[in-house]
Amino acid sequence: MEELTRLPVWFWLILFPVLIAQSTWLFIDARKRDSIPWFWGIWGLVHFPMPLVFYFIFVRSGWFGRGRRGRKRS
Template structure:
């Protein structure tokens, strides 16, 4: 990857990573599920943290809520 490509890619990638990180942190905090871990991991890569969050936090949370009803 050349410097020119990097300068084009970074302004696009930074807002995506920040948004993902903030949303994961806020939602994990609401669900009591290691908010700092999800927030930091969301800053490092995309889209794996979101996919894993859906599999390991959101789906079990919804299953638990259904059982409570």
């Protein structure tokens, strides 16, 4: 617990806006893509930078698609 008290004040002042910006962007982008926006928003609010990494891998790359919606059946 002593490690947290050794971090400078500027670190904490920068961390909060970074987490808010990341969470907001993840939520808005996930809502556009119908990909569980509340999950990405909350996760982005409590961690950095892993939510961004996983979001780009799973959602933006299309690795996990939205199923067969929008595809024509033959």
